[in-house]
Amino acid sequence: MLGMDRDWDTFLMPYTQAVEELKIKFRGMRKQFLQANEHTPIEFVTGRVKPIDSIKEKQVRRFISDELLEQDMQDIAGLRIQCQFVEDIYQVVDLLHQRTDMKVVEERDYVTNVKPSGYRSYHVVIDYPVQLVHGEKRLLAEIQIRTMSMNFWATIEHSLNYKYQGEFPDELKARLKRAAEASFLLDTEMSEIREEIQEAQQLFSYGKGQNIPQPPPEEPKEDKD
Secondary structure (H helix, E strand, C coil): CCCCCCCHHHHHHHHHHHHHHHHHHHHHHHHHHHHCCCCCCCCEEEEEECCHHHHHHHHHHHCCCHHHHHHHCCCCEEEEEEECCHHHHHHHHHHHHHCCCCEEEEEEECCCCCCCCCCCCEEEEEEEEEEECCEEEEEEEEEEEEEHHHHHHHHHHHHHHHHHCCCCCHHHHHHHHHHHHHHHHHHHHHHHCHHHHHHHHHHHHCCCCCCCCCCCCCCCCCCCC
């Protein structure tokens, strides 16, 4: 069997470290935008290391040998960045290209080149150095960048995949496709009023709403003594 003799705890430890480090870095980027009183293209950051059973299943499905596992399976370490607007996705991609602590080695734009199922997301594979006790280890990590609307659809579709193993009934497949189109229409509409939304969010978040009516001050109570 694939991976039968592998010490999985030792093998996955650098990937776990990479995910934790990358979550801290991307959340730090979000905080820097907010502290600068700027719109942040990063809304949420999550990450995970692929479960061992999923690794083995994908090895069989993609005919990946043990020897080529690290270079051929790009999503053992996976990060997901959620954005408010479609435009934010491409800003995040630009930010990834600018960083010197990681290198973009592959990217797939499923936002513009939507999959037949309706799936939309931007996938970036990075080469990332992890500092271990006995030296540096470079590994691959996949970053999926999508709007919150795209993420909702993808999460539902992923859950249904467990039930149908990718073989969706035609009616369900059509419904999912329509839902994906409706989801993207929502993103498109939000982009149309993006400037107004961002202005409102700044007023709400940074206490600049001086024009918001305030309750009148309480009158001092009379001393009854």
